[in-house]
Amino acid sequence: MDIQQLRYFVAVAEELHFGRAAERLHVTSSPLSRRIRELEKELGQELFDRRYHQIELTPFGHVFLEPARDVLARFDALAGLAAQAAPAPPARVRVGATPLAPTQVLDLVLETLEKVSPGIELPVTLEPSAGLLGLMATHKLDIAVVHLPVDDPDLGSLALAEYRFAVVMRPGDPLADREELTLGDLADRQMLLTSPKVHPLVMNRLRDHLRSGGVTRIRELPHNDVVQIAAHVAHSDALSLVASSSLAGRVLGESGLVLVRLNDPDLHFQLGVVWPASLEARGGPVVDAVKALRERRGASLTIL
Template sequence: MDIQQLRYFVAVAEELHFGRAAERLHVTSSPLSRRIRELEKELGGDLFDRRYHEVGLTAFGLAFLEPARDVLTRFDALADVAAGPASAPTSVRVGATPLAPTQVLDEVLDTFAQVSPGIELPLTLEPSAGLLALLGARKLDLAVVHLPVDDPDLRSLALAEYRFAVVMRADDPLAGRPRLTLPEIADRQMLLTSPKVHPLVMKGLREHLRAGGVTRIRELPHNDVVQIAAHITHSRALSLFTPSTFAGRILGEIGLVLVPLDDPDLHFRLGVVWPASARGGPIAKVVAALRERRGDALTLL
């Protein structure tokens, strides 16, 4: 048994998906699966119940999870010991995307207040792509962004996911529907915000829409909610937002209608991201507390 096997096991246990765990760890699925099989053989029992397109923890895996997390936390803390004594930071630079529901940022800030009371939390609001660049340049310490990320120097923890609603004029023929599916809007023009807000996530969204038959996609050069509302009003196009986001609430307040999109495979994940080099200190404390509070379930927004 080695520390890499434990790290792989914990990632799969938290994601309950080998592919997402591999993305999070920046490895391919094959070596990830192989190392976990080796760990199970050494331990003498299955950690996961593997079914078609579904992964669950066995009773043995569930019992093994918390001790494994504890070992990882202690191991990562060794870096602080090796670095020698240092003065505790008085502030942590936090970033957040204003395009996501505010509940996740509130949870992160509240958790900081609990585990590191008195620490200052200067806040930067930027789209996810800008926040990831600031993290890479070490100008931020932690950020709430859309996931996944593909930077091997960053670590992430998913906290929540939210689904979409189709935005339209109040007099649109679809406005009275209780819900919609992609085939029902396949012939309509779909407005999307600029892919620059998070190229990786927006690429996945475009591909999913096209696979579902929505091919008349227009990408706007911005994410200005007022301009998007104007486009919907004047062109009768559709767009996708979430009612729980700040932008979604604005669209509803100015008279546009948001009809839930019935597509269980289309959702956005939101979580915290931090530099891999940030071991120990307030960042490690808040991540551990968020992980413990979340358990194995994501908050649905």
Template sequence: MDIQHVRSFVAVAEELHFGRAAERLHITPSPLSRHIRDLEKELGTDLFDRRYHQVELTAFGRRFLEPARQLLERFEALRRLGPALAPPLPEPLRIGATPLAPPQVLDLVLETAHEVDSESEPEITLEPSAVLLRLLADRKLDLAVVHLPLGDARLASIRLAEYRFGIALRNDDELARRPTLKIEDVAERRILVGSSKVQPLAMAEFRRHLVEAGATRLRELPHSDVVQLAALVGRSRDVTVVSMSSLSRRIFDSTRVALVPLDEPALRLEVGVAWAPPADGAEAAGSVVERIVSALGSPENRPPLAL
């Protein structure tokens, strides 16, 4: 016995009209009539007396109506019971990343997220570090790949990678032939640095290291466009300090611009993953976020990348 057949019977029995019952069930009269015929065939007796423009329940139909209603009520109760007992679907992990961070760092975080939770696809937000830190503090993100330090006591972080730096200068510059350079070698030159707006704390730390290493003429640009930086260096005696990433090498190591490794161990810029610990200080045991942070922070499993 099909539940739809029972539902069709109750509708016709209550409306005593096939057309109105069909509208109530949002079907056409033809399949409705077929449902009733199939049910009557299965029961071996008529449920309705059909006359011209008139439908009445048979004696058996009247006896069958109340059990049919009870069956539908129990069926609907079972349908409602399913969502109530089913475990709630986990919310997708909200991961932020600064576009200025090397892509392999975000890849590492996403790879680890998939290892600990392969069922859900994370939501990715790409914004500057300063924006991501505010979103973390407001708990609108779960994790974020940002430049360190954080400068916010409400947040925690672990280091994932650190940059290796080089000095970009004109290819025909006498210093371009050296195997390495120090800041003191270009102390009298103007050193171009990118805008500090997108990651103010990290850039403030970066400039402090430059000054301590001997830089005296820093010029902050209104942008952080490495292509424009390369163009400015290629047309002047200005230099800039950039990471030795593959992207930087492709942009700066051209026919007009050379990229020489920088020998300044104290000059560091780090990338890490940040998160907001639980507000009550308790550990969120078994949470995906905690497992990702634990896996990323394990030195034997995830040594920091050199960028």
């Protein structure tokens, strides 16, 4: 006796028709009938009363049916035991971050997520802030490190750091030996800005602040490529702005350009995290991490 014979028997007993049972089992009637005969021979009892175009269970067939069903149910349940015994997959939070920002904030966010949910998987996507906000809107990220502010009522946000700017110039520039500069020192100079597409709200605010401070010769580049910015500055009298603690700041400094601190308390970028506001009602690693970040930050921002 084997499990296939029992499965064949139960199908015929429920259909009371060899043809329909064969269709249900995706076999032909001939092997089905043969296996039932073999089972009856082994049992030494008839299971079916076969008549012309009609079959019925014998009294023994009725007795045999429920135990056979029970054996099949137990057998089929064996396949699920491995899945039940397997450890639950680790929690997974999809993290986004802008590569234009200092890495300290991303490191802080990742460390906090790992602390509130040990063993968590943290795949990271690097995109400019505008791209990250688009991914958040399509539910492809769970939390992202971006420049603030953001103008989306569906996102929660928390500022974690702010950083000041440095003015980038070629060696030998008349301003290169200064310890610090103000916007007034830059009023007659051309200023290169990266594409506002990286974060329109923030970049437009930066442009407006420069113009209000007298820096009106602004040229917006169609990209945010640090190498191309370095080339523009190195071969012209143009200046640019960069957060000195950012990856872009390090690249520009290592390329031989001069970075001079800009003294303007009103000009700073905030960096923080955004997450879907809908997550707050459900809880989970993102909500726990945001709570921990909020408590850590306290009343002040980290200055980068």
